[in-house]
Amino acid sequence: MKLTHTQAIQTALCLLALAQAGLSHADAQAGAVIAKNGTAGIAACMQCHGGNDVGNAAAGFPRLAGQNVDYLAKQLADFKAKLRTSPLMGPIASALSPTQMKDVADYYASLPGWKPAPGTPPGSALSVRGAQLAQHGNWDKGMPACFACHGVNGAGIAPHFPAIAGQGAVYIANQLKNWQTGARLTDPQGLMKAVADKLSADDISAVSAYLERPTNPAAGATP
């Protein structure tokens, strides 16, 4: 069969589209295998990040489901580059290739988005104080609202600002403390370090408790 020039271009474009569709499908599938079964020398991600992809709030293991794909892949690269220190995640991320990082990030990003986790009841003094910081900031200290960067109700603004609502309180508090001590240096502009440095220990407890179980993230209600 002899193709005309136009037919040849059309065929090539069609094959390219098929290849791309197949590739992105394969990426998330390859990521699912790593998440569920692990791979040579790497533990299954779900062992710690939860069988239902919800993380393990009490242990401080974050939920990854529905988080932005670029953010997740960047964090894995950051662990490997030692911009983030974690005795558990450091060795795991170091064992992943850039392709495996992208695949597993694709998989977790494709899972259903976040719901508020169980936790400190809305309306309690701790949660109300946390809501104030998250929604309005603390202008006495020049600290903007968390949601000014993290989007309406903390749902995230891709690709640079991760979702933070519905994340475990222990994990969030650990990250804020890591920025204060310099154990997390993942944010080149230093935005989060500047925010964390303005938070007291009580502020950290309050905002972490609120974010774990926001009042009504879907409707955007205030407490």
Ligand code: HEC
């Ligand atoms: C042994 C437990 C364990 C296993 C297995 C594990 N993780 Fe983690 N992971 C953690 C802990 C603990 C943290 C939080 C580290 C910190 O406090 O900075 C974390 C954090 C992360 C983060 C950062 C999330 C964020 O919101 O910034 C990503 C991404 C991640 N893990 C991906 C993976 C992937 C992908 C795998 C499988 C290849 C995996 N983890 C396997 C314990 C684990």
Ligand code: HEC
């Ligand atoms: C000026 C913008 C800005 C403000 C305000 C801000 N953040 Fe962030 N935050 C960021 C950026 C950028 C990142 C991503 C850093 C990175 O790439 O690791 C981030 C990441 C985070 C993370 C890490 C999420 C994860 O999955 O590991 C937490 C937790 C967080 N912010 C909490 C807060 C809280 C709580 C507040 C309010 C007290 C707040 N942020 C206010 C910019 C901001």
